[in-house]
Amino acid sequence: xxxxxxxxxxxxxxxxxxxxxxxxxxxxxxxxxxxxxxxxxxxxxxxxxxxxxxxxxxxxxxxxxxxxxxxxxxxxxxxxxxxxxxxxxxxxxxxxxxxxxxxxxxxxxxxxxxxxxxxxxxxxxxxxxxxxxxxxxxxxxxxxxxxxxxxxxxxxxxxxxxxxxxxxxxxxxxxxxxxxxxxxxxxxxxxxxxxxxxxxxxxxxxxxxxxxxxxxxxxxxxxxxxxxxxxxxxxxxxxxxxxxxxxxxxxxxxxxxxxxxxxxxxxxxxxxxxxxxxxxxxxxxxxxxxxxxxxxxxxxxxxxxxxxxxxxxxxxxxxxxxxxxxxxxxxxxxxxxxxxxxxxxxxxxxxxxxxxxxxxxxxxxxxxxxxxxxxxxxxxxxxxxxxxxxxxxxxxxxxxxxxxxxxxxxxxxxxxxxxxxxxxxxxxxxxxxxxxxxxxxxxxxxxxxxxxxxxxxxxxxxxxxxxxxxxxxxxxxxx
Amino acid sequence: xxxxxxxxxxxxxxxxxxxxxxxxxxxxxxxxxxxxxxxxxxxxxxxxxxxxxxxxxxxxxxxxxxxxxxxxxxxxxxxxxxxxxxxxxxxxxxxxxxxxxxxxxxxxxxxxxxxxxxxxxxxxxxxxxxxxxxxxxxxxxxxxxxxxxxxxxxxxxxxxxxxxxxxxxxxxxxxxxxxxxxxxxxxxxxxxxxxxxxxxxxxxxxxxxxxxxxxxxxxxxxxxxxxxxxxxxxxxxxxxxxxxxxxxxxxxxxxxxxxxxxxxxxxxxxxxxxxxxxxxxxxxxxxxxxxxxxxxxxxxxxxxxxxxxxxxxxxxxxxxxxxxxxxxxxxxxxxxxxxxxxxxxxxxxxxxxxxxxxxxxxxxxxxxxxxxxxxxxxxxxxxxxxxxxxxxxxxxxxxxxxxxxxxxxxxxxxxxxxxxxxxxxxxxxxxxxxxxxxxxxxxxxxxxxxxxxxxxxxxxxxxxxxxxxxxxxxxxxxxxxxxxxxxxxxxxxxxxxxxxxx
Ligand SMILES: Cc1cc2nc3c(=O)[nH]c(=O)nc-3n(C[C@H](O)[C@H](O)[C@H](O)COP(=O)(O)OP(=O)(O)OC[C@H]3O[C@@H](n4cnc5c(N)ncnc54)[C@H](O)[C@@H]3O)c2cc1C
Ligand code: SF4
Ligand code: SF4
Numbered sequence: 001x002x003x004x005x006x007x008x009x010x011x012x013x014x015x016x017x018x019x020x021x022x023x024x025x026x027x028x029x030x031x032x033x034x035x036x037x038x039x040x041x042x043x044x045x046x047x048x049x050x051x052x053x054x055x056x057x058x059x060x061x062x063x064x065x066x067x068x069x070x071x072x073x074x075x076x077x078x079x080x081x082x083x084x085x086x087x088x089x090x091x092x093x094x095x096x097x098x099x100x101x102x103x104x105x106x107x108x109x110x111x112x113x114x115x116x117x118x119x120x121x122x123x124x125x126x127x128x129x130x131x132x133x134x135x136x137x138x139x140x141x142x143x144x145x146x147x148x149x150x151x152x153x154x155x156x157x158x159x160x161x162x163x164x165x166x167x168x169x170x171x172x173x174x175x176x177x178x179x180x181x182x183x184x185x186x187x188x189x190x191x192x193x194x195x196x197x198x199x200x201x202x203x204x205x206x207x208x209x210x211x212x213x214x215x216x217x218x219x220x221x222x223x224x225x226x227x228x229x230x231x232x233x234x235x236x237x238x239x240x241x242x243x244x245x246x247x248x249x250x251x252x253x254x255x256x257x258x259x260x261x262x263x264x265x266x267x268x269x270x271x272x273x274x275x276x277x278x279x280x281x282x283x284x285x286x287x288x289x290x291x292x293x294x295x296x297x298x299x300x301x302x303x304x305x306x307x308x309x310x311x312x313x314x315x316x317x318x319x320x321x322x323x324x325x326x327x328x329x330x331x332x333x334x335x336x337x338x339x340x341x342x343x344x345x346x347x348x349x350x351x352x353x354x355x356x357x358x359x360x361x362x363x364x365x366x367x368x369x370x371x372x373x374x375x376x377x378x379x380x381x382x383x384x385x386x387x388x389x390x391x392x393x394x395x396x397x398x399x400x401x402x403x404x405x406x407x408x409x410x411x412x413x414x415x416x417x418x419x420x421x422x423x424x425x426x427x428x429x430x431x432x433x434x435x436x437x438x439x440x441x442x443x444x445x446x447x448x449x450x451x452x453x454x455x456x457x458x459x460x461x462x463x464x465x466x467x468x469x470x471x472x473x474x475x476x477x478x479x
Numbered sequence: 480x481x482x483x484x485x486x487x488x489x490x491x492x493x494x495x496x497x498x499x500x501x502x503x504x505x506x507x508x509x510x511x512x513x514x515x516x517x518x519x520x521x522x523x524x525x526x527x528x529x530x531x532x533x534x535x536x537x538x539x540x541x542x543x544x545x546x547x548x549x550x551x552x553x554x555x556x557x558x559x560x561x562x563x564x565x566x567x568x569x570x571x572x573x574x575x576x577x578x579x580x581x582x583x584x585x586x587x588x589x590x591x592x593x594x595x596x597x598x599x600x601x602x603x604x605x606x607x608x609x610x611x612x613x614x615x616x617x618x619x620x621x622x623x624x625x626x627x628x629x630x631x632x633x634x635x636x637x638x639x640x641x642x643x644x645x646x647x648x649x650x651x652x653x654x655x656x657x658x659x660x661x662x663x664x665x666x667x668x669x670x671x672x673x674x675x676x677x678x679x680x681x682x683x684x685x686x687x688x689x690x691x692x693x694x695x696x697x698x699x700x701x702x703x704x705x706x707x708x709x710x711x712x713x714x715x716x717x718x719x720x721x722x723x724x725x726x727x728x729x730x731x732x733x734x735x736x737x738x739x740x741x742x743x744x745x746x747x748x749x750x751x752x753x754x755x756x757x758x759x760x761x762x763x764x765x766x767x768x769x770x771x772x773x774x775x776x777x778x779x780x781x782x783x784x785x786x787x788x789x790x791x792x793x794x795x796x797x798x799x800x801x802x803x804x805x806x807x808x809x810x811x812x813x814x815x816x817x818x819x820x821x822x823x824x825x826x827x828x829x830x831x832x833x834x835x836x837x838x839x840x841x842x843x844x845x846x847x848x849x850x851x852x853x854x855x856x857x858x859x860x861x862x863x864x865x866x867x868x869x870x871x872x873x874x875x876x877x878x879x880x881x882x883x884x885x886x887x888x889x890x891x892x893x894x895x896x897x898x899x900x901x902x903x904x905x906x907x908x909x910x911x912x913x914x915x916x917x918x919x920x921x922x923x924x925x926x927x928x929x930x931x932x933x934x935x936x937x938x939x940x941x942x943x944x945x946x947x948x949x950x951x952x953x954x955x956x957x958x959x960x961x962x963x964x965x966x967x968x969x970x971x972x973x974x975x976x977x978x979x980x981x
Contacts, residue, residue, distance in 0.1 A: 051824040052571045065589030073525040086521040111827025
């Protein structure tokens with residue numbers, strides 16, 4: 001499935017990731033094991049009073065019950081790092097690598113500790129100052145030379161589809177050949193979404209006029225993975241926004257927003273992408289910039305902080321961030337105008353971490369779904385715990401991701417829904433991977449789109465998908 | 480007069496312990512697997528303190544067993560080699576109870592977190608020690624049952640820790656502490672035997688050893704299974720928040736409520752600073768700037784609760800309440816409690832550092848004690864926030880300070896100690912629910928005479944003759960407390976560089 005040569009474009013070689021701080025990094029002065037380019041701040045670290053309230057919502061603590069893989073422990077490790085009391089070795093790095101960046105701890109912390117800022121300061125430090133093993137570097141390099149590039153992804157998707165359609169996939173599974181792949185490649189194989197070939201050619205138009213009176217002119221982030229594998233979500237988003245009176249502008253020059261790079265600590269790469277995206281939207285005059293992918297939206301909202309040192313971009317980045325809204329935020333703010341048709345179904349809503357924890361957007365998607373007559377929206381138990389998708393986490397840390405995925409599926413099963421709605425494609429792929437049988441899964445805007453257009457999406461996607469309990473045990477090696 | 484008897488000295492004298500060698504490590508690994516063992520220095524350091532970060536000691540090894548048998552096997556190795564061990568739940572203790580012992584091991588129960596069985600008809604559940612307090616209630620909620628003790632830390636603290644500390648919470652006024660809700664324990668003694676203490680029936684034949692273990696702060700052995708008593712959710716719950724112009728008025732209202740023969744489920748009080756912190760954290764709707772707010776909750780059968788609730792409101796008005804907020808629904812009530820329960824941890828919002836103090840005073844001394852605390856706080860030039868279980872006089876003054884300012888930590892510590900001593904002086908106690916641990920061991924002599932301490936030491940030695948089970952906690956070690964424990968001495972371990980404070 002590699003259409004690209006991972007080594008040619010390999011941004012994974014350490015040199016590429018170094019900022020111009022080598023001398024300081026060598027000395028490590030004043031920052032313990034960290035270099036002087038934004039080490040985790042002492043003030044933020046000292047906000048933590050060690051109360052442990054964040055422990056139960058941390059997915060890695062839930063899995064392993066180890067202090068150093070809890071938010072409190074990680075903050076403690078940062079403190080030790082700042083003091084120079086430990087070394088930045090594999091052991092040290094491993095505990096930050098294991099962090100999903102789900103930000104459940106930020107929600108849980110009564111003291112307002114900004115773990116999001118702390119971990120985002122540590123990751124680039126590790127990328128710069130810690131040398132990973134060769135395989136790890138190659139694998140990360142592969143991911144980052146593929147995902148952020150829609151053109152390459154399309155090629156990969158076609159190859160993936162061929163692999164599936166030619167029966168190679170089932171052959172590989174029947175014969176157990178997939179098991180020969182390293183765990184991480186198995187994860188890529190299993191998560192690879194089925195791309196509809198007709199979607200691969202779909203592009204969002206540069207401008208789509210509002211239906212009826214224009215209420216707002218919005219910019220639309222089409223996303224990299226989203227645009228290739230979830231083109232129908234993008235189409236639905238545009239239809240819903242226009243139906244609700246928005247003129248939707250999608251600059252064709254836009255590329256990856258840098259979210260995946262940012263979450264992996266690849267700071268220079270993330271910053272380049274951020275600047276390029278700001279430029280892409282510079283021409284269009286919009287009041288709001290809409291994202292329909294939780295992970296992208298949360299990063300767009302961080303541009304201001306990410307580019308704070310950039311004399312040219314700092315101000316523009318802050319202004320850009322201030323305009324960013326998740327699609328459900330915008331829809332809730334605008335209020336419904338397009339008439340809805342009923343959808344009689346029970347839908348479990350899964351809070352994507354990057355929407356709920358990172359952006360604090362929880363009520364809006366429920367509110368928006370609530371405008372659909374007949375639709376019953378249910379919450380999932382243990383909603384605050386991550387499903388294990390977390391950007392590229394399920395690719396680089398397949399084992400814990402699998403445990404979390406299965407745990408999430410158990411909880412979704414417990415509410416016996418007809419369908420699942422979530423605003424992040426990563427969560428969708430992750431939950432689908434461990435779902436026994438077929439559960440129709442939607443982005444909330446897809447349900448809204450169906451309601452506005454008057455179709456029943458749940459039946460259209462394979463009916464009431466409540467799996468029988470047998471289905472769960474029928475799949476070998478499951479549960 | 481000396482504070483200790485010769486017998487006491489002999490009983491608590493530290494026998495020289497064994498050493499955690501590579502061979503020992505391998506033996507432990509053979510029992511629990513490499514995955515159940517933590518031995519990298521950086522990782523070990525994350526276990527060096529609990530919720531009280533002032534004391535820190537790095538353990539030689541952390542073991543995370545998965546079963547009672549594994550715990551017992553590890554303890555047997557410790558007993559054989561005389562290696563001290565310290566149990567640890569979620570590490571939220573506020574008295575340094577789970578502070579490791581240098582050259583000793585920590586036995587973490589965080590992986591033993593299964594709810595083993597629920598007996599709905601008999602209203603009991605058997606759980607492993609690492610299950611969180613709130614986790615028990617969550618597991619039985621669909622049967623309309625719950626576990627009554629509700630420490631503010633309930634979302635995270637473990638039942639094992641609750642048993643060890645005999646923890647309580649807001650609702651202990653009416654429902655009692657952990658000890659009133661634990662029927663039986665599976666218990667690993669310091670020589671590695673597995674025994675059952677207590678039983679399913681509420682009354683046991685013979686002395687109640689279960690009760691001896693409750694509140695023993697991990698010094699008698701390790702709890703590996705707990706049979707808890709579950710209560711049926713009350714038919715109705717009514718909650719209000721009443722603002723008062725000064726703490727004395729609130730204190731009088733509490734006394735009047737109790738005098739009227741009402742047993743509220745909870746009566747909590749927050750002062751101005753505490754309100755500021757929790758509003759910053761969770762926006763629970765408390766009135767900013769209000770000098771004292773009372774949270775009063777009644778529960779039980781509808782007719783009775785309604786009548787008493789009206790009475791409580793009347794009492795609040797009589798004592799000059801400036802605002803009465805009655806929770807209309809479960810959501811509103813949850814908000815009120817969320818604010819109250821976040822209050823400690825939310826102190827980080829208004830101060831870089833703080834000490835949580837825990838003392839008990841007779842309820843009638845509430846107003847005067849608070850006035851004294853305010854004077855002491857002014858004299859020390861440090862802010863003190865107060866959150867407390869007003870119903871049973873369990874005071875939680877929070878001394879706020881900035882560790883980055885030279886000398887402020889010491890001043891804060893002195894003030895905190897002076898405040899507990901004030902409690903004893905008022906006829907109260909040095910701890911309500913957070914335990915003695917490492918923090919207050921030396922203050923024990925302020926409350927107990929030589930004979931009392933000797934009896935306690937005998938009990939402990941009966942369980943743990945080698946002195947390897949959480950040594951140095953609860954009972955004062957004469958050498959470490961200075962022969963005549965005064966409040967303001969630096970800890971000799973500190974001077975020796977063995978432990979450090981922030
Ligand atoms: C913000 C905050 C609020 C709090 N509010 C309250 C409150 O309202 N009421 C209250 O009572 N406490 C409160 N506490 C204190 C603390 O949460 C309780 O003491 C709790 O019971 C400790 O549980 P833990 O699992 O964290 O135990 P730890 O801190 O890990 O250990 C506490 C003690 O128990 C021992 N121990 C732990 N597990 C076992 C076991 N399985 N067998 C034997 N010994 C064991 C340890 O050795 C140690 O001595 C609060 C703490 C914080 C940080
Ligand atoms: S909840 Fe907040 S203050 Fe408490 S340990 Fe976690 S990060 Fe620190
Ligand atoms: S971001 Fe998520 S995984 Fe990381 S420490 Fe916080 S809760 Fe744990």
